[in-house]
Amino acid sequence: MARPTIRDISRLTGLSTYTISQALRGAEGVSDESRARVLAAANDIGYIPNRAAQDLRRTNRDSVGLITASTSNSYYLDLIGGIQSMVQSLAWTVIIADVAVDGHYDAAQEDRTVRRLIEARVAGVISTLTLRKENTDLLSKWDIPVVFVDSSAPAEAPDLPSVTTDNYQASMLVGDHLADHGYKHWLFLAYPAIWSTRVEREHGLRDAAANAGAVLTVVESANDAVSASQALKNYLDTSGQLPDVLIAGNNPMLLGALEHFRLRGLSVPNDIAVVGYDEFAWSNLIHPPLTLLNERSGEIGQEAARTLSEIVLAQDASEKRGQGSVPVYRPEHQKQVGAELIIRQSCGCAHGRPGT
Structure with missing residues (x-):
């Protein structure tokens, strides 16, 4: 899939590429009306500027984005630890972003987070929340794979990878x-x-x-x-x-x-x-x-990172063969991890037992 460019915005708006570049950078000399047209067109086609180098060719896949939905939930601590332990062997770094600070989900924060992760040239994304369709489409447009953990893949894209509990x-x-x-x-x-x-x-x-x-x-x-x-x-x-x-x-x-x-x-x-x-x-x-x-959130985190790394490394191999970088998802990329009930005393058992 061809990635949107400034020229695409120019064709949509009738404005010069210079004006569009200035509008996207927030520079002076662009009218409010023109700036609004540019931003609306960029949003419609999924254009993402690269703030680092104006080049979104991901020649170095060495970081992944982790989108959490309230890091105040201790469940995520073990999950993050599992992800970190897996990607460490690949010398990858993890960029963590919370879209539900203190447990309050913010759709605008989700939108900003996805765009910033694309700008940061991440190799892939692990998300603990089912992302909005607009954002999964945007990641797909930029060939950035996503794996869902502790959440389902969107109904509109049921083939996307996930690692969950039953x-x-x-x-x-x-x-x-x-x-x-x-x-x-x-x-x-x-x-x-x-x-x-x-x-x-x-x-x-x-x-x-x-x-x-x-x-x-x-x-x-x-x-x-x-x-x-x-x-x-x-x-x-x-x-x-x-x-x-x-x-x-x-x-x-x-x-x-x-x-x-x-x-x-x-x-x-x-x-x-x-x-x-x-x-x-x-x-x-x-x-x-x-x-x-x-x-077993730590195990879920490890499995999610392992799944993402498999997809990303396959992208690398495909690019080297000149076959493009579209992520390939397979049925085995959707996995479930078993759960166990740890029985102690708060349930009314006089003496807890290890599990069932």
Whole structure:
């Protein structure tokens, strides 16, 4: 696919290439009307200026972009560590950008991030969030491969690589354990569905609850601990009923829930049991030790980086043969990593056990 150039913008706008260059650089001497026409045309065709050298031929593939969606979630720390450990052997660097600072997704930040990564001549992108179609199209236009982790490939591009957990089966695993306890009222404290894992997690919990004859209530919160605590407070204040168990959708939801239970004077698991997604390093040091689903995020990060490196190295080989640099995606580039439930005491088990 031919990459858009300043000449393409000139044909669309009728302006000279000099005027377009000045407008794109933000230089003086260009009218507001002309600048607006240039920027609109550049955006429409996916033109990206190279701020480093005005040359986007990626002759040195030595860095990758990692787009995260809230680094306040400790899940991402192990994920990043797994990616770093893999690309280190290739002497690559990782450029990290967060498009959901403090758990609040920003579409404009996603757009800026994708463009900056293209400008930086990254070899490829690993994204923890399902990117907007406009941005996957833009990466494709510049032959930059993308691998999704902890998120699904966009519905419009289902062939894009991904390394995920089978969140439906993982949630069934959680639900089966809650059923063993005989819990009948489950509360799922969930983050927004823009994080694609939410859908399958809720789906699995709903089916598990139905199988157990239990009632599942879903309370949605913004993806940060403060919002989670407030959402839980609002629900408990109005429902008049304390559920048997709270299922925290991720680490920020878990932190918010535990903070609110402390303020409310509730004891875990005596007053309410707690189970969460995403194991973290010190979860067994909390009182009581936490029952959590371990998704092996470090392993997911390694597998994502391995998949991306395979695609990029194949691009290099193709270019050397004079066959172009379009990334080639294969079915085996879509992978899933198994999860395990780490059973401790917050779920109501008197003595935890390593896993199931």
